[in-house]
Amino acid sequence: MSMPLAVGTDRRLFVVAANLTQSMKVPVHFVNITTMSEYRKDAHTSIYTVRQGKMLTAEQKADPAKFADCIHWCLPGLPDTWNELLYTHVISRS
Numbered sequence: 609m610s611m612p613l614a615v616g617t618d619r620r621l622f623v624v625a626a627n628l629t630q631s632m633k634v635p636v637h638f639v640n641i642t643t644m645s646e647y648r649k650d651a652h653t654s655i656y657t658v659r660q661g662k663m664l665t666a667e668q669k670a671d672p673a674k675f676a677d678c679i680h681w682c683l684p685g686l687p688d689t690w691n692e693l694l695y696t697h698v699i700s701r702s
Contacts, residue, residue, distance in 0.1 A: 645686055645690075
């Protein structure tokens with residue numbers, strides 16, 4: 609059995625999201641992709657990005673929690689997987 613990675617995701621947010629979606633009048637399906645995404649190497653953020661047309665400074669690179677840019681460096685990859693899951697979910701319900 610695999611164990612979730614301890615990469616800083618606040619799992620309490622899942623309880624909030626589940627409670628919120630269950631209390632809505634319109635049916636909403638919550639698809640939790642977080643754990644799967646954390647296992648993907650290309651899901652991790654990168655400090656090698658450009659902000660406002662300039663490369664990050666050494667000081668900014670030292671603070672990846674604030675300055676990392678995942679979407680820029682992860683495409684194609686993890687977002688494509690999310691799209692496939694969403695497509696499969698939508699098709700399976702139609």
